């Protein structure tokens with residue numbers, strides 16, 4: 126048996142049994158990467174062996190299988206899977222345990238059964254494998270040196286498989302550029318039945334069906350585009366696919382049954398001209414397909430901190446001039462999908478934020494069975510399923526970076542009949558969820574998190590909820606909304622008191638959907654058991670995104686900027702109040718009300734800012750704006766003191782510490798305190814800062830460059846897309862000088 130040390134040495138001899146596209150490409154890869162000194166080819170066909178020698182795929186041809194296998198370090202079985210048992214039996218006398226044997230068959234259950242039939246049990250030197258690569262071309266002449274480059278190879282070791290044998294096979298595949306995964310034989314066969322065997326079967330069947338039609342000549346003459354794309358794989362090798370359909374019979378029959386039921390549903394929708402059902406199927410399919418395409422191209426749908434490091438270089442200086450509209454409000458966008466889904470009838474949303482956070486909410490409701498069209502330029506159409514119409518999702522709901530999605534969904538889903546799990550990215554997985562699981566437990570919900578109170582959240586379905594009064598220990602709109610959304614399903618009255626006013630979009634929007642909610646002082650109350658009626662929602666521009674430009678204009682000499690259609694809900698205007706209290710020049714113009722939310726245009730001109738002690742009653746009203754307000758403080762004359770803001774420590778990052786570190790790196794005197802920060806204004810330089818994957822930190826330091834003595838390099842900025850996907854474009858439009866690059870791997 127080859128031991129570990131041999132892994133760094135090239136193998137002495139590899140024998141390929143069955144010299145076609147798959148075996149030949151493996152041989153070429155091993156040779157090209159110097160992983161093997163000699164390749165022996167074995168085939169029943171002399172002409173194949175001759176071709177293999179001629180093309181340089183093999184070094185030696187050996188038609189006698191016993192001779193071919195003797196003395197090999199590795200034997201690759203790459204013949205059609207129907208012949209596996211015969212070939213193993215033929216080579217058995219030459220296998221004394223010194224060679225590792227692997228295979229490349231598309232089905233693993235039958236290969237394992239063949240090995241058992243020949244050897245009594247699966248030998249520990251046998252490592253079943255399957256490269257997920259191929260082409261509709263076959264034969265040794267189609268072999269390609271890079272066929273497996275960046276392709277997946279699945280190995281299905283058994284409990285007894287020798288770890289050294291597994292290592293050797295893994296090393297061979299990864300050495301030729303493949304990505305090696307392991308899974309069980311059963312899992313492999315059912316996954317492949319769905320993702321490979323069924324599509325091939327359908328392609329063969331469709332072409333055969335059409336070819337039998339009388340007018341087939343006509344059909345094929347005009348069959349371009351869709352037909353060609355869909356049926357490319359019907360040119361694959363029939364013998365090989367025959368063997369696969371026999372070998373993986375049960376899994377294939379299961380998946381054909383599943384597919385047939387889906388086809389029947391689609392057929393009925395077409396028959397009945399049921400537009401909602403048809404659009405539901407197709408939008409879900411399109412989204413899923415786009416998602417897979419991005420995943421396969423390694424561009425994640427939701428940008429996370431483990432991806433490439435997106436680096437902003439914010440050049441010192443620049444202007445802030447003109448008139449822009451920032452994207453839609455994130456809080457309102459989340460809620461529009463949630464309530465639109467629970468409503469009876471259709472809800473149309475305009476101005477929806479196409480950022481990763483609100484898209485995570487949208488995707489979750491698709492996963493919960495809701496048909497949602499769009500977003501197309503901020504237009505979303507939600508076909509509400511009614512308050513009891515959500516369906517169990519097929520897996521955990523992934524909420525990316527979005528705390529709002531997780532906490533609000535926790536409330537809403539704790540009252541459903543089905544179990545569901547909520548997961549998120551690295552940052553969200555560190556954020557406290559005890560603040561929602563506690564009141565939900567009081568209502569009778571069963572929501573588990575990790576021992577330290579962090580996600581994932583596992584919600585047990587079928588729990589009857591009862592209304593409670595909850596006196597919130599912290600000012601949090603997410604906790605308030607979570608309890609109120611659970612309250613929709615609870616028996617009796619649910620009420621919440623908040624220690625300070627927080628954003629009231631949930632209450633306003635529930636009323637907009639015709640659900641009575643009362644607010645008396647700091648107490649919000651609703652009664653469970655009602656229903657929501659679909660409506661139209663116009664999402665104003667997000668004041669939290671506008672805030673970056675409010676500060677940018679305030680600190681930049683000569684600046685004069687108008688921000689259009691900004692939501693100025695009184696529970697959100699802390700940033701305007703604070704900047705004006707610092708001596709800022711912000712005018713609120715053209716006030717109007719759109720769909721229950723006040724909106725205005727805001728004109729900001731440069732002003733000399735001065736440091737202040739920020740009034741604590743403004744803290745919840747500007748909770749997301751503090752990172753950029755700290756930049757304003759760094760540009761102000763004198764000292765700015767923030768207190769009562771410990772909540773900032775549990776956002777996407779610890780925003781007090783991370784901002785203090787970044788400001789200090791630029792030479793600003795910034796002293797963090799447990800519940801705030803003390804910042805001395807004055808001149809500062811350039812430098813490199815870490816955003817820790819927090820969108821608001823990244824954008825704040827981009828703004829800081831307007832007054833910096835040098836350029837500012839900001840690491841880990843991919844998550845700007847969570848709340849403000851066109852931040853860079855709009856920054857440049859107003860005259861800021863921002864460059865973006867993607868480098869290496871992110872370090873989080």
Ligand SMILES: O=C(O)C1=C[C@@H](OP(=O)(O)O)[C@@H](O)[C@H](O)C1
Nearest residue numbers: 456529600601602603604748749
């Ligand atoms: O309800 C909401 O939409 C939000 C509430 C706030 O969080 P907390 O409730 O944790 O303060 C805020 O920071 C977040 O960006 C959005």
Ligand SMILES: C=C(OP(=O)(O)O)C(=O)O
Nearest residue numbers: 526527528529530749776
């Ligand atoms: C705190 C924020 O969002 P969330 O809690 O939804 O992640 C934010 O956007 O600043």
